[in-house]
Amino acid sequence: MKVYEITVKPVSGFGTPLKGDTIFGHFCWQIAYDKALVRSSIDAILSSYHTMPFAVFSSAYPKLCIGTQYHYVLRTPSLPIEKIFTLPDSKCERIRTRKAYKSKVWMVVPEGGKFSSLKELEFLSDQELLDRARANVSEETKRHMRRRLRGNFTEDFRQFHNTIDRLTGTTGEGRFVPFMAEQRVYYPETELAVFVGIDETVLSIEQVMTGLQRIGDLGFGRDASTGCGRFEICDECEINLSEMGSGAPNACYTLGPCVPENDTFTEMLFTPFTRFGRHGDVLAKSVNPFKNPIIMADEGGVFKPKIRDVFKKPYIGSAVRGISKAQSEAVSQGYSLYIPVNVEV
């Protein structure tokens, strides 16, 4: 399996976050609608998915140019704070700094840079990330944004909607009452990196790019037909994630939500994440569009394997089947790409 980095540029807000498993689901719909995309049907391509995935998508992460080098802004690993930060000896100071460190939800990893310990890396809060992003934009955008000193890197924005009563041409009561829908909007000129591992005997990076381009044109996730989830594809390059982390790894830091395999890991530190999945496209109108919930380990999990063979593959996790009453063949991406790291757990 080869791993590529695809840079995408958001051009609208997102109703659904760009997480690895949902990107995979959207890509599967692209294959289902266009057999020419990968020269195979979706059923054929998914038949061996539980043993050998044809594609593993990571979640999307901001990519910033700090100084002269590009950096990935990943989620802070789900580890106890003392494993990431050096805490002071004084109990009073320790309590104070713990609070400050808790807000540092972003981990800055230099592109192509190796790190032997997580303590070498820089961690940022959302406000600090906003400051970095602000320093990174064009002069034109800087001028536009000069009065906007507060805020977050990703703004949760509530947009009102309503239904027009076709008889009166107005909004009103009952069915026609205005309602609110939330979307997440990235800071202007943000670029995101999506890592994708592909089995090149099944599909090529050009085919993945075409599929993603179509998703970006038509919209990703919730409210896609009304403006949400638009992005542009910038470029792609091959990347070796194992060269990014530790030279002597003992754990896997995941880049997307995953369902780890049984009996493979001695230690698993992660934030649980329940995916209340729902079918998209035509199956959204099926009798039961809701998938069974899946408890996943959210991105930023740290998994310490029992055996070193795990590091031979660029991904961990498993495929999740039996999740849908409407489509028995439906499968969810429980795989995740990872960066090998060395942690003391």
Added chain:
Amino acid sequence: MRLTKIKRLEGTITLKSGLHIGSGNMEMHIGGTDSPVIKHPHTLEPYIPGSSLKGKVRALLEMESGLMLHTKGDVVSSKTLEAKEVKANTELTDKCEGILKVFGSSGADREDETGFGPTRVSFADCYLDDVWKNKARDNRWLLTEEKSENVINRIKGTAEHPRFIERVPEGTVFRFLVTFKVLQDGDEALFDGVLLKGLKLLEMDALGGSGSRGYGRIGFEFNDGETNARFKTLNPF
């Protein structure tokens, strides 16, 4: 059903009168207007949400089709096709099917036994046109204006209930993008017969709030010259 083409409609929307698409903002700012327009959360520039365009175009097409009499003003759904009067009228059935294919039916509808497939059209949010934005900056034009309104007391003839409505001024130019999936035979015909017709109806009507009082008149200009010429001469009735 197979995705054979993704058609794109790109161009600009020019405001022929002030536009008010409310943000529904519950916060009161000191010196702020009573009813602000929707703005991008980071840049604070006004924009036209794709949902406003899609919703108004669909509502106008449903009004034109006459189907609203059978839905009691509600949105046309696949249930509408089961109404006796709709079933008996092929023109109504065709219009209903066209609307459902292009704009989609909600997840609350019954199972998609009709084989219509997914929603064909996707409206992007429309942001300010870069050329116009530079022109506005050079000329120090404001991106929004305030319009004061009141109610005339019918006995005294004096103003009551003064209020300040924020609008995007006439002349503002937005970029728009609409994508359309061609999935089945006949979808190409829906592009002209439903989507372009709907956009024409919108140009003849108004977008956003207070349309009956002059707000929200817009004009479309398509990048593709041929589409532009076809649109100019299109008669939706």
